[in-house]
Amino acid sequence: MGQSASVSRAVSDNSRAAAEAINKLREAVDKQEGSMKARFEQEILDSMNKSGIRDQLLLTENKEVQTEYASEFHMDNIKNIVTLALKAAATTAKASGGNILLADDVISSYVDLVGAVCDSAKTSSSSTTSYSFLMNRLVPGLFVFISNSSVSLKDEQFFGNETAITTAYYYKTMLSIDDIKRMDKFNTAIIKSKTLNILKSTQVQNAQKLADGKIEFEEWEKNEDRSAKAIERIQKELDEIGFVTNRSLLYRPPQPFPHADEATHQPDNSLEIKARQVASHIKNEKVAQLFKSRTETGYYNLH
Structure with missing residues (x-):
């Protein structure tokens, strides 16, 4: 995901000081990565146990980091990332013995859900790192987990009335043959x-x-x-x-x-x-x- 064009322009216009401010946002998120990932893994395990799933198999996982203004919303980026991730999961599942059929409307609905989660993460972001978790069973056998941690910075010198937010998104897709x-x-x-x-x-x-x-x-x-x-x-x-x-x-x-x-x-x-x-x-x-x-x-x- 990276950095939005608006934030990049602000950094370019204000040179090193603005770049350092943005770097501090990323450092704040990176500093919490270990504990955030541990919490993410535990929540996945707890969620699967509650669902009665014991045979989960990891299909795909990744981390995305985005820095943007709170007023921005890049749905196209979210759509591309989510769509590619789900299609990759379905392909990997097939190789593992799970025939996962993801209809376009299922993918589209999930894109909207992830978009809402991303927007919510920005809304609730503060100068201290925040955390959220989402689990979904998209179709029989396919489970998708998303967590995000974010931190925000408001500095009129560099960003005017805008608030810069850096958010790290972690996601995993898992297969359960037993669920199918x-x-x-x-x-x-x-x-x-x-x-x-x-x-x-x-x-x-x-x-x-x-x-x-x-x-x-x-x-x-x-x-x-x-x-x-x-x-x-x-x-x-x-x-x-x-x-x-x-x-x-x-x-x-x-x-x-x-x-x-x-x-x-x-x-x-x-x-x-x-x-x-x-x-x-x-x-x-x-x-x-x-x-x-x-x-x-x-x-x-x-x-």
Whole structure:
């Protein structure tokens, strides 16, 4: 990053004394580098531990130092540095066995975030060294850490009404294969959960057909047995994955497409309510008891 053109002109116009003032800013930041980096490393470790990550692998790391006026904001510089760093991390991750897909909107959003952090660092800067830390999980498996330390100097002789600020930025990108696998498991759990809800909806529809006299008991029994076995198998697989998935999943079984005016008046009965209705109207006592039991044991709670 270096030094902004405005600061360079001020140094040039005021010769050695201004240059020495700027050098003192850099020296103040450099003097704290050891303790700042140690704190940065500890915060990374603490953050990963809290996230349950133990297999982190360093992809890229770097340090950038910028001296500029508090009123300046060089977004293009930030964009270039962040974009190159993230793309380099994705390339390195691929060589390490992690397929990291960074969409342009993800990179753009992170550029804005880093820009805000940089601006905040300047706003909170003072004559003593300040410090900030940021951790982000951009996509499954890719973690980005940024810290910055800054110090400011206000000297009307050299800079007029401006405040000169030197900021050191440290950043690291890390890969976690376990985090990628964990997200794969979560996605699998979502699919299995939705499959369970569809199968249970099919059970209710099948029982409703029996209640309406559209199928015989033998046909209901075969269909019920097939669905029950599939549900038992998938539920066991879901339990082994160990994830609690989104409870807002919704499945609407196939039904005649209503006219527009009818659609707004369709009752939104939950699967459990439909099962209760089946249990109360079906004449077969065995089937009635089966569905009554299911409604009382949380069988129809969305996973």
